[in-house]
Amino acid sequence: MDQNTLGTMYAEVESEFRRTAYPEHFPALPDLAAARYFDPEFYRLEMEHVFRKSWLCVGHTSQLPQSGSYRLFEQFDQSIILSRGSDDRIRAFKNTCRHRGAALVTQPEGVAKRFICPYHAWGYSSQGDLQSVPEAHNFACLNKADKALHQVRCDTWRGFIFINLDENAGPLADFLKPLNAEIADFPIDDMVVKAVLDVEIDCNWKTAFDNFLEIYHVNTVHAKTLSPYLESKSFTVSLFEGGHARFVTRKRGGQSFFSAGHDDAAPDDFTTRFKDHVFALPCFPNSFTALDPVGFNWQTFWPKGPDKMVMSNMFIGWKRDDEDDAKFWEGMLQNQQTVLAEDIGLFPTIQRSYQQGDITQVVLSFQEQFIQWYNEEIDRRIGPDNIPHPLRVTPVLAPHVKR
Numbered sequence: 001m002d003q004n005t006l007g008t009m010y011a012e013v014e015s016e017f018r019r020t021a022y023p024e025h026f027p028a029l030p031d032l033a034a035a036r037y038f039d040p041e042f043y044r045l046e047m048e049h050v051f052r053k054s055w056l057c058v059g060h061t062s063q064l065p066q067s068g069s070y071r072l073f074e075q076f077d078q079s080i081i082l083s084r085g086s087d088d089r090i091r092a093f094k095n096t097c098r099h100r101g102a103a104l105v106t107q108p109e110g111v112a113k114r115f116i117c118p119y120h121a122w123g124y125s126s127q128g129d130l131q132s133v134p135e136a137h138n139f140a141c142l143n144k145a146d147k148a149l150h151q152v153r154c155d156t157w158r159g160f161i162f163i164n165l166d167e168n169a170g171p172l173a174d175f176l177k178p179l180n181a182e183i184a185d186f187p188i189d190d191m192v193v194k195a196v197l198d199v200e201i202d203c204n205w206k207t208a209f210d211n212f213l214e215i216y217h218v219n220t221v222h223a224k225t226l227s228p229y230l231e232s233k234s235f236t237v238s239l240f241e242g243g244h245a246r247f248v249t250r251k252r253g254g255q256s257f258f259s260a261g262h263d264d265a266a267p268d269d270f271t272t273r274f275k276d277h278v279f280a281l282p283c284f285p286n287s288f289t290a291l292d293p294v295g296f297n298w299q300t301f302w303p304k305g306p307d308k309m310v311m312s313n314m315f316i317g318w319k320r321d322d323e324d325d326a327k328f329w330e331g332m333l334q335n336q337q338t339v340l341a342e343d344i345g346l347f348p349t350i351q352r353s354y355q356q357g358d359i360t361q362v363v364l365s366f367q368e369q370f371i372q373w374y375n376e377e378i379d380r381r382i383g384p385d386n387i388p389h390p391l392r393v394t395p396v397l398a399p400h401v402k403r
Contacts, residue, residue, distance in 0.1 A: 013248055017234040029372050030394040031361035034354040037204040042391050043306040049382040050285050051076055053166040055175045057287045061159050062192035068126050071109045075302040081105050085127035092154035092163045093128050098147040158188045178240035194317040194329050203351035205309040209301040211343050212288045214368045221342050229257045239401045243284030243377030245370045248277050256292050258335050373397050
């Protein structure tokens with residue numbers, strides 16, 4: 001981030017901290033229809049136009065450390081193999097044998113030179129090529145080259161693995177371009193996955209996602225955990241094209257609750273702005289992370305139905321494997337889970353209020369503007385004419401996007 005941009009950002013944070021009235025030139029945010037959080041038809045539209053046509057973060061390259069490493073990704077009715085081939089390239093394949101459709105992989109992760117179908121033993125390389133077929137002479141016109149595993153578009157960004165089920169989607173680099181400058185000086189490439197925690201919750205994926213897109217709740221829900229470490233009034237939102245954003249919040253004393261008192265876990269030469277502020281990046285459609293020099297949680301919110309979801313937490317830290325690092329992450333994970341538990345208990349109650357009609361409209365404050373923004377992007381992806389009129393979002397934020 002260049003000095004001019006940094007100076008502007010600091011000025012915006014200070015202005016936000018001192019603000020005592022609704023911003024004069026910012027639009028009043030329209031209410032959102034609560035039915036967007038449970039309506040079966042709207043959920044179907046989200047699956048078809050958003051999740052099946054967007055770049056989705058499904059893992060990290062450190063989870064596939066060697067040739068032949070694989071992981072099974074199973075979310076929103078998809079079963080996809082992530083595989084590091086003998087050429088060191090990471091690919092994604094449908095977990096489906098090209099013979100009769102049986103699943104090739106049933107274990108969540110492992111190392112294998114080949115994938116062998118448990119049904120008729122067709123064998124595929126880690127790069128997806130069909131290599132062996134028992135009793136191949138019994139097939140009249142079998143061409144192995146035509147029966148490679150179905151490949152899913154796959155690419156990486158700063159160590160994170162993304163897939164896209166849409167063969168016609170634009171490049172990942174273009175999709176994430178608005179976020180590049182935000183973390184250009186954060187050495188994410190030197191980090192690895194320390195732990196993964198998946199939590200199934202009885203709520204719509206957006207009910208949970210919304211919680212992490214504002215800081216309004218921190219002083220109440222996290223009064224004894226996060227709140228003492230954050231100047232919540234300084235929370236500043238920058239909206240980006242494509243449904244992305246940047247959040248900046250000033251730390252109190254430059255410390256992090258999650259570090260468990262070990263803020264020296266970050267490299268000594270780390271950029272000052274990341275030590276003094278929390279930089280959070282929502283990545284459309286369903287990822288969020290709050291960067292911290294000591295380590296952070298990359299979250300993804302996966303739909304399992306109109307009123308069920310899985311929150312996947314991928315904890316990212318430095319490439320260390322010693323006693324001090326193990327002790328640090330023991331405390332780090334305990335603190336992360338404490339904060340998550342404070343949030344998660346609320347989500348089913350919110351979902352119930354939506355579905356019972358106790359809440360028919362979701363009211364948004366200025367600090368909750370990104371909830372409006374990503375919902376506007378959802379409607380753009382679906383196409384407003386495809387959405388029942390009562391469920392549409394009124395678009396108001398495009399003039400306030402940073403370009």
